[in-house]
Amino acid sequence: MAIGLSTYAFFWRGSTRMQTPMTLEDMLEETAELGGAVLQICDYAAVETFDDARLTELxxxxxxxxxxxxxxxxxxxxxxxxxYLQIAERLGVSMLRSMCHSGEDHPDDADAIRRIEALLPQLENQGVVLALETYEQIPLNRLMNVIETVDSPHLGICLDPANCVAALEIPQQVIERSAERVVNLHIKDFAFTRSPAWVGFQLIGAPLGEGLLPFDDMMARLQPAARRINCIIEHWLPWQHDSVTTHDTETRWTRHGINLLRNRHG
Known part of the structure; x- marks a missing residue:
C-alpha cells in the first residue's frame, strides 16, 4: 500500500480561479513534502497535450x-x-483509472465487455491495470458484472463509495460487494447539509474522518496494506467564497487527510 494524492486534491489550487494555478510539477512537490508516495493525474485533460519531452521530464x-x-x-x-496507454508508457504508469461512460458514449454491459477484452492484449503487454471506478451513473451490480465477466488481473475496481451515494447505494454495501476486486482506492469524505432556506440537501465534501464515509471499516475490510492497494486522497471541497480562503482550506484538507490516513493506517 502507498498513500498518495489525486489531482482532485488540488482541484481549486490548480484551476484558473487562482491567480497562479499550481502545475503538475507543483503538485508533485507538495505530494513529496507531505510524505505521499503517489500522484494520480486524474481527469487532467492537459496531460493529453504534453509532448514526449514534457512527459519524459515529468x-x-x-x-x-x-x-x-x-x-x-x-x-x-x-x-x-x-x-492514455501511450501516455502511461511514457510516464511509467501501471495503474489507469477510468469509467464506463464519457460524454455521450454510454456502452451497455456487453459492449463494455467487448471493448475491455479488445484492450487486454495491450494492457497485458504494458503491465497496466485498468481500474473502473464506482460511481452513480452505473449501478454497482452492473459494474461488477463487467469486471467479473472479463475476469482478468489487468482489470479491477477503483473504489469510491462516496460517488455511489447519489444513486442511493449504501457505502458499506458498495464496499462489501466490490471488495475482492478493488485494485485502487479513492478516499474522500462527504456529508449531507441542508440547502439554503432548508429546501432539500446538498451532498458535499468533508475533511477526512469528519463526514459519513465509513473510513475505518472500509480500511479494515479492504486491507490495502496487505493487498498493496494504493490509497489516493481526493476532495469534494465547495468553493469558499474567495480564492484565498479556498486555497487555504484545500491546503488544510489535503494535509489533514494524508496525515490522518498515515497515522491510522499507514
Whole structure:
C-alpha cells in the first residue's frame, strides 16, 4: 500500500480561479513534502497535450522525488484509452483509472465487455491495470458484472463509495460487494447539509474522518496494506467564497487527510 494524492486534491489550487494555478510539477512537490508516495493525474485533460519531452521530464521529476505516477481518465472509447496507454508508457504508469461512460458514449454491459477484452492484449503487454471506478451513473451490480465477466488481473475496481451515494447505494454495501476486486482506492469524505432556506440537501465534501464515509471499516475490510492497494486522497471541497480562503482550506484538507490516513493506517 502507498498513500498518495489525486489531482482532485488540488482541484481549486490548480484551476484558473487562482491567480497562479499550481502545475503538475507543483503538485508533485507538495505530494513529496507531505510524505505521499503517489500522484494520480486524474481527469487532467492537459496531460493529453504534453509532448514526449514534457512527459519524459515529468516522469523524471516524479522519480527524483520518489513519487509513483498513476493516470485517470473517463470512458472506454478504444482510441482514447489507447492514447492514455501511450501516455502511461511514457510516464511509467501501471495503474489507469477510468469509467464506463464519457460524454455521450454510454456502452451497455456487453459492449463494455467487448471493448475491455479488445484492450487486454495491450494492457497485458504494458503491465497496466485498468481500474473502473464506482460511481452513480452505473449501478454497482452492473459494474461488477463487467469486471467479473472479463475476469482478468489487468482489470479491477477503483473504489469510491462516496460517488455511489447519489444513486442511493449504501457505502458499506458498495464496499462489501466490490471488495475482492478493488485494485485502487479513492478516499474522500462527504456529508449531507441542508440547502439554503432548508429546501432539500446538498451532498458535499468533508475533511477526512469528519463526514459519513465509513473510513475505518472500509480500511479494515479492504486491507490495502496487505493487498498493496494504493490509497489516493481526493476532495469534494465547495468553493469558499474567495480564492484565498479556498486555497487555504484545500491546503488544510489535503494535509489533514494524508496525515490522518498515515497515522491510522499507514
Amino acid at each position: 516522469s523524471r521529476h516524479a522519480k527524483a522525488l520518489g513519487i509513483t505516477l498513476e493516470l485517470g481518465t473517463r470512458g472506454l472509447n478504444l482510441a482514447h484509452i489507447e492514447r
